[in-house]
Amino acid sequence: MTWAVVPAAGRGTRFGAETPKQYLMLAGRPVIEHSLRAVLDHDDVDGVVVALAADDHDWPGWRDIGGKPVITCIGGGERADSVLAGLQALPASVSDDQWVLVHDAARPCLRRQDLARLMAVGQGDPVGALLAAPVRDTLKRADQAGRSAATEPREWLWRALTPQLFRRGGLTRALLAALGAGLKVTDEAMAMERIGLKPCLVEGSEDNLKITTPADLALAEFLLARGG
Numbered sequence: 535m536t537w538a539v540v541p542a543a544g545r546g547t548r549f550g551a552e553t554p555k556q557y558l559m560l561a562g563r564p565v566i567e568h569s570l571r572a573v574l575d576h577d578d579v580d581g582v583v584v585a586l587a588a589d590d591h592d593w594p595g596w597r598d599i600g601g602k603p604v605i606t607c608i609g610g611g612e613r614a615d616s617v618l619a620g621l622q623a624l625p626a627s628v629s630d631d632q633w634v635l636v637h638d639a640a641r642p643c644l645r646r647q648d649l650a651r652l653m654a655v656g657q658g659d660p661v662g663a664l665l666a667a668p669v670r671d672t673l674k675r676a677d678q679a680g681r682s683a684a685t686e687p688r689e690w691l692w693r694a695l696t697p698q699l700f701r702r703g704g705l706t707r708a709l710l711a712a713l714g715a716g717l718k719v720t721d722e723a724m725a726m727e728r729i730g731l732k733p734c735l736v737e738g739s740e741d742n743l744k745i746t747t748p749a750d751l752a753l754a755e756f757l758l759a760r761g762g
């Protein structure tokens with residue numbers, strides 16, 4: 535039994551729209567619906583907890599998608615707080631030992647085969663796993679004047695994507711510890727790394743983009759129209 539937690543309590547500030555980006559229309563459906571269906575589509579995923587903003591007025595009120603349960607909870611001030619709230623809102627039947635997928639509501643282009651590979655590799659791993667993409671561009675470090683001051687070695691650098699797959703209890707404890715230490719935790723793997731664990735990097739598609747700006751939404755429209 536694997537459940538998903540989908541953090542969807544962000545305001546989409548960088549996007550700059552009146553409506554939070556996870557509720558903007560994309561290929562005929564809200565962005566969040568694509569993201570939810572993408573994770574629920576896997577046979578091993580049994581349900582999802584969606585972390586919503588306390589003042590969310592756009593949530594369509596789904597109680598199930600594709601016959602699988604959709605539970606909501608109130609997220610927090612940062613993405614990690616929302617993920618933690620989602621973990622704590624999972625049904626009691628989801629034991630600490632069971633796997634949980636965490637997937638951004640803002641990543642609607644997750645490919646079926648990428649999720650299948652993550653689940654297959656991650657569930658066989660002692661720590662867990664995350665989808666990621668190797669850095670393919672030259673990386674520059676800017677100085678305070680905004681000029682290129684140095685080139686960073688990229689051989690070992692990856693861009694973290696989602697979903698990320700970890701066991702409920704271990705991830706909950708790692709997030710509680712990191713947040714309790716006052717750290718800004720930007721993904722689940724970071725909390726696991728902090729306690730000395732090394733999650734498995736599973737190469738995912740470059741087009742599993744996070745909708746952050748209007749250009750991302752336009753690209754996602756093209757990708758979904760092309761068939762992913």
Ligand SMILES: Nc1ccn([C@@H]2O[C@H](COP(=O)(O)OP(=O)(O)OP(=O)(O)O)[C@@H](O)[C@H]2O)c(=O)n1
Nearest residue numbers: 541542543544545546547548611612616639640
């Ligand atoms: N307090 C927060 C902040 C973000 N998220 C979610 O985490 C995912 C990735 O976050 P991001 O892309 O940063 O979304 P926003 O925080 O909405 O974007 P911005 O930083 O531009 O406001 C999104 O699905 C977002 O809804 C969340 O659940 N709770």
Ligand SMILES: C[C@](O)(CO)[C@H](O)COP(=O)(O)O
Nearest residue numbers: 613638694695696720721744
């Ligand atoms: C979790 C994530 O999508 C992995 O790249 C990313 O860290 C989210 O960052 P954001 O600033 O909350 O969008």
